[in-house]
Amino acid sequence: MAGGRALESPFGVFYSPNITPDPVTGIGAWSEEEFVQAFHEGLRPDGQHYFPAFPYTSYTGVSRDDLLAIRAWLFSLPPVDAPARPHELVWFLRWRGVLAGWKWLAFEPGRFTPDPERDAEWNRGAYLVRHLGHCGECHTSRDWLGIPRSGLQLAGTARGPDGGRVPNITPHRESGIGRWSGGDLEFFLEIGMTPAGDFTGAAMGAVIEDNTSRLTPEDRRAIVTYLQSLPPLPTGP
Amino acid sequence: MPRRFIPALLLPLLALSMPLPAAEDMINYRQQVMKTMGAQIAAISLIARDRIELPDHLPGHASALADAAVQARAVFPEGSGVGETDALPAIWLQREQFEELIERSVTSTAALRDAAEAGDRQALMGAVRQVGMDCLACHRDFRREQD
Numbered sequence: 292m293a294g295g296r297a298l299e300s301p302f303g304v305f306y307s308p309n310i311t312p313d314p315v316t317g318i319g320a321w322s323e324e325e326f327v328q329a330f331h332e333g334l335r336p337d338g339q340h341y342f343p344a345f346p347y348t349s350y351t352g353v354s355r356d357d358l359l360a361i362r363a364w365l366f367s368l369p370p371v372d373a374p375a376r377p378h379e380l381v382w383f384l385r386w387r388g389v390l391a392g393w394k395w396l397a398f399e400p401g402r403f404t405p406d407p408e409r410d411a412e413w414n415r416g417a418y419l420v421r422h423l424g425h426c427g428e429c430h431t432s433r434d435w436l437g438i439p440r441s442g443l444q445l446a447g448t449a450r451g452p453d454g455g456r457v458p459n460i461t462p463h464r465e466s467g468i469g470r471w472s473g474g475d476l477e478f479f480l481e482i483g484m485t486p487a488g489d490f491t492g493a494a495m496g497a498v499i500e501d502n503t504s505r506l507t508p509e510d511r512r513a514i515v516t517y518l519q520s521l522p523p524l525p526t527g528p
Numbered sequence: 529m530p531r532r533f534i535p536a537l538l539l540p541l542l543a544l545s546m547p548l549p550a551a552e553d554m555i556n557y558r559q560q561v562m563k564t565m566g567a568q569i570a571a572i573s574l575i576a577r578d579r580i581e582l583p584d585h586l587p588g589h590a591s592a593l594a595d596a597a598v599q600a601r602a603v604f605p606e607g608s609g610v611g612e613t614d615a616l617p618a619i620w621l622q623r624e625q626f627e628e629l630i631e632r633s634v635t636s637t638a639a640l641r642d643a644a645e646a647g648d649r650q651a652l653m654g655a656v657r658q659v660g661m662d663c664l665a666c667h668r669d670f671r672r673e674q675d
Contacts, residue, residue, distance in 0.1 A: 478573065488563075490566070492674075493668055496667060500664065
C-alpha cells in the first residue's frame with residue numbers, strides 16, 4: 292500500500308502512489324470529501340487531474356458508502372513514510388493539462404443506477420463488474436487514445452495493460468466464455484482453475500487472490516449472472 | 529591452429545545456445561507432471577462440487593495429485609530453463625522462494641489426500657481451495673504468462 296509499484300503502458304511507466312494514512316507522503320490528511328472526489332471525479336485534493344492509470348473511469352460508479360468503507364479500512368493501516376516516485380511518461384503527457392482534454396472525451400462521471408428491468412442479482416453483478424471490480428480496465432480493448440471501445444465491452448484485447456493478450460469474457464461460444472458453465476466460472480473466480488485443470492497466473496491470478504476469491508459466493512454468482520447476460524461479441528483488437 | 533580444433537572450440541558455444549537433449553526431456557517430463565496435477569485437481573473439483581457422483585474415486589485422484597506434487601521437487605534442475613518451456617528464469621534466480629512454494633503445494637496436496645481418505649467432505653472443499661491458491665501463487669511468479 293506504500294506504493295512504488297510500476298505499471299507499464301504505451302504512454303510510459305506509472306508508479307503507484309502511497310495510499311497509507313501517512314499525513315505527508317500518503318493520504319492521511321485527506322478529508323472524506325477529498326477521498327470520494329478522487330474516485331468519483333478523478334481529481335486530486337489540489338484540484339489536479341489524475342491519469343486514468345488510476346481507474347476512476349470505473350470507480351466513478353462506486354457508491355459513496357462503499358468508498359467510505361474503503362477509506363476506513365485504509366486508515367486502519369499503519370502509516371508508511373514513502374514519497375511517491377514520479378511517473379516516467381511520454382513528452383506530451385508530462386503536462387497534466389492534456390488530461391483535461393482526455394477526460395472531456397473519455398470520462399463520464401456518475402454513480403451506478405440499477406436497471407429496474409433486471410433483478411437484484413444481475414444489478415449487483417453489473418455493479419461489481421463495471422465499477423468495483425473494474426474488470427473492463429483489462430478485458431476491454433482500447434482505441435489509440437486509450438479510451439475503452441464501448442461497443443466491445445469485455446470482449447478482450449490483444450494488447451492489455453501489461454502488453455499481453457487478455458481474453459474475451461463475453462458469452463461468445465468460440466471466442467469467449469460461452470462454453471463455460473456457470474459453476475465453472477464461479478469456481479474460476481474462487482480459486483483460479485479453468486475447467487481443464489490449468490491455473491491462471493500473472494494479472495488475473497492477482498485479481499483472484501486479492502479480490503474475487505474473497506467475495507461472498509453470492510457476489511461471485513452475481514458476477515457470473517451478469518457476464519452470461521452480456522451480448523456475445525467477437526474478440527477485440 | 530589445426531583446423532580440426534575449430535569445431536571443438538565452437539562446441540561449448542553451441543551448447544550454450546541450444547537446449548541439451550536431456551533438458552528437452554526434462555521439460556517434457558515436467559510438463560507431464562504438471563498436467564497430471566491439473567487433470568487430478570480438475571477431476572477432484574468435479575466430484576467435490578457434486579457435479580460427478582463418484583465419491584469412491586476421490587482417494588485415487590487425491591493420492592495421484594499428492595504424488596505428483598512431490599515429484600515436482602525434482603523436475604526443475606539447473607539448466608532446464610532453456611527450450612520449449614514456460615518456466616521463467618526467476619526459478620533459478622530466486623531458488624529459495626521457489627522451493628518454498630513447492631513445499632507449500634506438497635503440504636496442501638497431502639492435506640487434500642488425507643481429507644479424501646477420511647471421506648470428510650467439509651475438509652475436502654477447504655483443502656481444494658488451499659491447493660488451488662498454491663498452484664496459482666507459483667504460476668503467478670514463476671510461469672510465463674499464457675496466451
